[in-house]
Amino acid sequence: MLNTLRKIVQEVNAAKDLKAALSIIVQRVKEAMGSQVCSVYLLDAETNRFVLMATDGLNKRSIGKVSMAPSEGLVGLVGSREEPLNLEDAASHPRYRYFAETGEERYASFLGAPIIHHRRVMGVLVVQQKERRQFDEGEEAFLVTMSAQLAGVIAHAEATGSIRGLGRQGKGVQEAKFVGVPGAPGAAVGTAVVVLPPADLNVVPDRSVDDIAAELELFDKALGWVREDMQELSEKLATQLRKEERALFDVYLMMLEDAALGNEVRKVIRTGQWAQGALRQVVLDHVNRFELMDDAYLRERASDVRDLGRRLLAYLQEERKTTLVYPDNSILVSEELSPAMLGEVPEGKLVGLISVTGSGNSHVAIFARAMGIPTVMGVVDLPYSKIDGIKLIVDGYHGEVFTNPSDLLSKQYAEVVEEERQLTEGLDALRALPCETLDGHRMPLWVNTGLLADVARAQQRGAEGVGLYRTEVPFMINERFPSEKEQLATYREQLQAFHPLPVTMRTLDIGGDKSLSYFPIKEENPFLGWRGIRVTLDHPEIFLVQTRAMLKASEGLNNLRILLPMISGTQELEEALHLIHRAWGEVRDEGTDVPLPPIGVMIEIPAAVYQTRELARQVDFLSVGSNDLTQYLLAVDRNNPRVADLYDFLHPAVLQALQKVVNDAHLEGKPVSICGEMAGDPAAAVLLLAMGFDSLSMNATNLPKVKWLLRQVTQSKAKELLGQVMTMDNPHLIYSTLHLALRNLGLGRVINPASNIQA
Structure with a gap:
């Protein structure tokens, strides 16, 4: 059966369109199972009926004519219950419905399996036989496996527009939705330009x-x-x-x-x-x-x-x-986007990016956020080679892509795009104003950077410092480890650009989904593997060179702060502190007179949450990495589109962990900041303000929105809201409570503008 399945899947994937694919399936499944009939019914979303779309064994003239509602017939029962149905005598079942035009009264036994793609029922696959018999477990398993394969084929057909009205004339191309991982916030409506890797x-x-x-x-x-x-x-x-x-x-x-x-x-x-x-x-x-x-x-x-x-x-x-022609409003689509591909697009033409592979932390996603281009990564099911030139919507807030969108959906998203543009223009006026609540509480807003291009954007947006400078970015765009001299020049540029504002430089954080081509780390489970401080402590020569470069770069500026990633306990911290002191001694011996900068620890591993006080005693400040902390607390790989919807920084466990970190850090008299997607979410920022975080660090794109919202609330109102949500046990309830409260205060305009679109 496995060999048969492999052959059918290959044939189906080579089919030129959906009609051909369905014909192959009904023919091959009928042969493989030795049955007399195999049929496929697809759910027409417009009429909510299962329509006979292909058959081998029933009357071919009934294709496109026979249909039933989910409440009718055995096919409707399989579709509505979302599970297989195996009957020895179909006619004796109370839900059996007879269609004279199919000629199916001769068939006694019935086996049906639902066709489901990402929780959505798309149709039903059926086999029938004349003699009464129960199909065995192996046959049932084969049909279920076949229907799972068929689900992907139908989803692709929807995306490319080859399903038109399920056999009826006059209806337009169907709209299809594909889910990935948010790469950069924003929305875009445009035309797909597929960029292909060489010779694939x-x-x-x-x-x-x-x-x-x-x-x-x-x-x-x-x-x-x-x-x-x-x-x-x-x-x-x-x-x-x-x-x-x-x-x-x-x-x-x-x-x-x-x-x-x-x-x-x-x-x-x-x-x-x-x-x-x-x-x-x-x-x-x-x-x-x-x-x-x-x-x-x-x-x-x-x-x-x-x-x-x-x-x-x-x-x-x-x-x-x-x-390659780039029309206005080009949306770049590729199996794996590269920064070079972005550079090929003429200025002003690019409105969105879609990558089939990759994560929200990939190099391209970092670029996209810096450039303010809505991006969705990891859209694994998108049939990208078939969608060149078709209309697309990119929703970088939710990590969704719509192919062949309806006029209504296109209009709704076009309004979101325009709203965003006007909002950005309006928020520019806030640049010189402090981020201060209505009752006078100051909340410094810092930025996350990694590229020199981020500097100008951060300054345009009125950043008060750098809460996270990703030092791995210069390493990632190199073909070898940069020398001490090269690193010194890069770091000096950053420190000078923001002087006298503080710049927090995180020591090299590779591993997980951030790899260096010249220093490959191949692991079964990279997120729980050799990454962050674990790598640099094992390679003190890398750590010492980097620390020396940072210290030398800060000479005469004194705005450097050093941040240590992925610390899971005091032993790692002590080893890292020892190396920093050693590098500081070496630098001073060489005649560079720099004071020891403030040193901080990232709280991004659950173990560190429970050791906050012990860690705080040995450092000058703490910084929560909300992205990693959320994924480790919830055991969800945030870059995996299959489970991306389970990754939620408003989960009660995450909120409780954050409050604990703030309380414990303050008990030791140490400031604590937070960097990551959560800090840049305006609604979540209200909760972080209430928890007592001393500063928020985010992408420059989000900074004006966060500033605008925090300037419209009082700290006391934020605390009241926090008290309310901390009693809740469901992230969706927390989200809706938070958004409703802000809308009631007339502050809904900077919250995700696409949140009201029902697609």
């Missing part, structure tokens, strides 16, 4: 062309270049390979002949497909055919064909480098 056939999109002759000429050129490459390679390896091994190059050359691959690709180009799309279609078709073969040797030939396809594609992409 699987992600080449379909694209129509008018100039067929130009595409044919381009393909013929690529063929010629690959032929030359093959001959050169064969000659180059002549002395290293035996004659029979070199025969592989002859096989490649034969494949390139007109009668083989070349001719097939040309045929597809003549239908109006661009050369790259035609090549993908033909090569993957051959690859799939080889992979389905039972003979192991022939199965391996699939990789030869794929390799040849990649070589041809590389040349086609090289020739087509400059042809």
Whole structure:
């Protein structure tokens, strides 16, 4: 069954559209299970009815005509109960409903499985047989597995607009929603521009062309270049390979002949497909055919064909480098976005970013937040190679992407975009004003930085210091560890830019989802692995060089603060303090006269929450890393879109931990700040003010909103609100209570503008 399933999945994935995919499924499942009927019913969201969309065994004329509500028939029962139904005699079931046009009265046994994608019922997959019998466990498991595969196929079809009105005329393309991880806040409505990694056939999109002759000429050129490459390679390896091994190059050359691959690709180009799309279609078709073969040797030939396809594609992409067109309101989509891709877009054209892989902490997400571009990362189910040129909505607040949005949804999001623009303009006037509550409480607002580009934005927004400078960013954009001299220059630039305001530099925090290409850390579970202070204590040479560079950079400025990440106990802190004192001694011995800067500890591991007082006694300040603390307290990887909705910094456990940290730090007479997404959320900032945090540090983009809101409330009102939510046991209830209270005070305008959209 497993082998059969693999073959069906391959065939379905190669299908040109949903109709073809459904036909393959009903045909293959019927064969595999030896049943007389296999049918697929899809739920039409507009009419809320299950419509027969494909069948092998029932009357084909009933496709698109037979439908039932969730309260009708056995199909409706499977869909509404969201579980399989296995019946020996379907007609005797009280929910059985007879449709004369299907001719199904002859079939006694019935097995149905719901098709569900991300908790949404999309349809029902059914097999039937004439004789009365109970389908066995293996058959039931096979059908459930098949329906799970089908769910992804249908979701992709919705996204690309190939489901149109489920067989009825006149209805537009369906809207589909895909969930990822918020990368940068904001919303955008625009057109998808798919940027492809070099020479990856699987992600080449379909694209129509008018100039067929130009595409044919381009393909013929690529063929010629690959032929030359093959001959050169064969000659180059002549002395290293035996004659029979070199025969592989002859096989490649034969494949390139007109009668083989070349001719097939040309045929597809003549239908109006661009050369790259035609090549993908033909090569993957051959690859799939080889992979389905039972003979192991022939199965391996699939990789030869794929390799040849990649070589041809590389040349086609090289020739087509400059042809990517960026319309107004471009939304860049890629399997893995890179900062270089952002640089390719003409200024003023880019409104949103979508990355299929990656996290909210990836390099691109940091760039996007600095540039204020709404971004969604980790949209794993998005069929990105198929959506080039279609209309999209990016919701960077919720981490959602909408393909083919309805006019109503587009209008709602366009209003959000305009509201955001006006709000940003209005908030600029606050730059020179202090962040002070109506009853006179001062709350310093600091920024998180990592790039020099952040500096100007932070200063434009009126930041009062840097609460977190991510020193790993300069390491990430290097191809080797930067030297002490290089680090000194980078740190000096930051310290000077903000002087005399304080700059808190976190020591190198790599590991988890932040890797260095020249210092790879491969682990089963990187978030619970070798990261942060654990790496630098194991490599004192890295830690000492960095600390010395920081200390030297602060000479004459004296606005440096050093912050230690991922501290889980006093032993690690003592070791780190020992190294800092050693570096300080060395620097002074070399003649650089700098005072020892304030040293702080990040509270981001649950163990540190319970040792706050012990840690506070040994340092000058504490800083809570709300992102990591939330993920560790809730055991949720915040970069995993499958569980992203469980990651919530308003969870009662998180709020209680934060209050404990503030209370314990203040008992030791030490200030405590908080950096991370939570500090930049205006509504959450009200609670942090009430808890007694001494400063908040956030992305520069969020700073004006937080300042505006905190200037509109009193500290006493904030404390009243905190007292109310601290008795609650549900993050959703806390969220709605908080937002309702702020709206009632007339302060709803800076809270997530997209929160009212019902999609």
